[in-house]
Amino acid sequence: MGATESGPSVAVVGVTGAVGQEFLQVLSDRDFPYRSIKMLASKRSAGSRMPFQGKDYVVEELTAESFDGVDVALFSAGGSVSKQFAPLAMERGSIVVDNSSAFRMDESVPLVIPEVNPEAMSHIRLRSGKGAIVANPNCSTIICLMATTPLHRLAKVLRMVVSTYQAASGAGAAAMQELELQTREVLDGKQPTCNIFKQQYAFNLFSHNAPVLSNGYNEEEMKLVKETRKIWNDKDVKVTATCIRVPVMRAHAESINLQFEKPLDEDTAREVLKKAAGVIVIDDRTSNIFPTPLEVSNKDDVAVGRIRQDVSQDGNHGLDVFVCGDQIRKGAALNAVQIAEKLL
């Protein structure tokens, strides 16, 4: 596969960013079929060379006309770029897979994790003349629901308490570089450089840098609350989240406490998760080997472990799990490419 006349014409918007680069890696790894591919970015990056599958491409400046003849546009250039250009691409008949939060809660836009709710985008057709936007959920939501949906299908989640351990990559490539720079500085006894984050990140952690809303939750946390309801099509599911940035490079971890409508024992939960697509179970109590961010970095599967009956709930109605997933891959680029694959 790869370049083929029968494939769609693809555009990658924000190709020079961390997720944009991962789009290319995932398209290549998965042998995604394409007739042509356009590398789009801001004016600043236009003209630079971008190698892909043995060919050299020139990065083009993103304009409305960029989408003429484009079947699938993968967007990861921030919310404001999506807000401006995704409707323009849609008008030209493109199917936009948008990694920003711009359209996630828009009722007319499906919010999709292919393993969880592919049916939400079943009405969207490639080259139908009718463009569309499909939203990629937030990374924390994707990683959380990859692990919890198989259990939700079995016993119905009533309430979920999530605490995250989020990597630098969620704030972009520059944040990863700042974490590395700061760590070197701190080890050398110097003052850490704080450009991306306003405080020391090396050997420290802090509440997620997303703006805090009037209810005291930050936007990252409310994404978990609201996106879960939309993806599960369950307006009653109760979710609370505390999102914390930890000095890890590119994979998120989440500690998840679950309350179920029906009893669910840990052995059944473990077996169901072992069979779930895109999930790997790492749960070795004897050797104390459980998921870690490092272990899942650059990997497709979300790892689940520490699966145990919650001692604070009666009658097997609760479980605790610990989940790790690559923030850039399944948390962003892979999920978007999988959405595009569903269109083929």
Next chain:
Amino acid sequence: MGATESGPSVAVVGVTGAVGQEFLQVLSDRDFPYRSIKMLASKRSAGSRMPFQGKDYVVEELTAESFDGVDVALFSAGGSVSKQFAPLAMERGSIVVDNSSAFRMDESVPLVIPEVNPEAMSHIRLRSGKGAIVANPNCSTIICLMATTPLHRLAKVLRMVVSTYQAASGAGAAAMQELELQTREVLDGKQPTCNIFKQQYAFNLFSHNAPVLSNGYNEEEMKLVKETRKIWNDKDVKVTATCIRVPVMRAHAESINLQFEKPLDEDTAREVLKKAAGVIVIDDRTSNIFPTPLEVSNKDDVAVGRIRQDVSQDGNHGLDVFVCGDQIRKGAALNAVQIAEKLL
């Protein structure tokens, strides 16, 4: 104060360790009155010099006879040393303040956080001829209950879901050194040295290294479950915990979800916490400034922030909070010295 004829004679057991050193720092910082002080450690460290308040002491080998004439013995040399020597010290009339887990769940031993349950040790008298052991709770428990007890007194906690972000210091000074060494190695593109921990710790995190029990919880987590019940003298309080080691040097963080019997609004909670002894509130939503481990390192107070009404619970019956506390200080040495102060 400091050295004074009216003070008790003190022994510090495990004086060369991270907590032992902090015992000395805290005794000095708080001007703890003492008639004499003995520096005790294993045979290996015996004979080395230990400066304290302008005097040079010689570290002595720990034996049963070490406790002759000792009024207060501060122990932090691991559970097996405590099991062997605390009863011997007690026989000689010493009051042992033990930082290990050896006696915490012993019904005859009070488990005390001075701000929380000082009454548990009210029957213990210095120089009464009758020795005793007072146990210092686990660091995660102390930090958690410093923040939650003022709320518990007001609205009664029914259930608590805790996820921890624990520092290297909890595994001792060598673990802190290993984190630093590993970080240098990883930045230099080398394989990280894994002696204390069996996996990469730098730029990574993992489930707490305590042994995992048959119910799937590790010992660290079950300490939070069981010690909370004992300290609050409430066998019905429901607690679940997930304990995670993060690459931070010496202060723990905890994300705590609370379910109350009575409604409790976040403004009342914030006001009560502002007035609580040993607690500082850092909760600036506009500037996104909340507690961090770095901020509380080497400080006495436990910092609480992210105080907000839990959106997953109805009728103000739930709160989420984020807490940071110095693991070596309030989590260990300071709490133990405060216990000793209660005896004066």
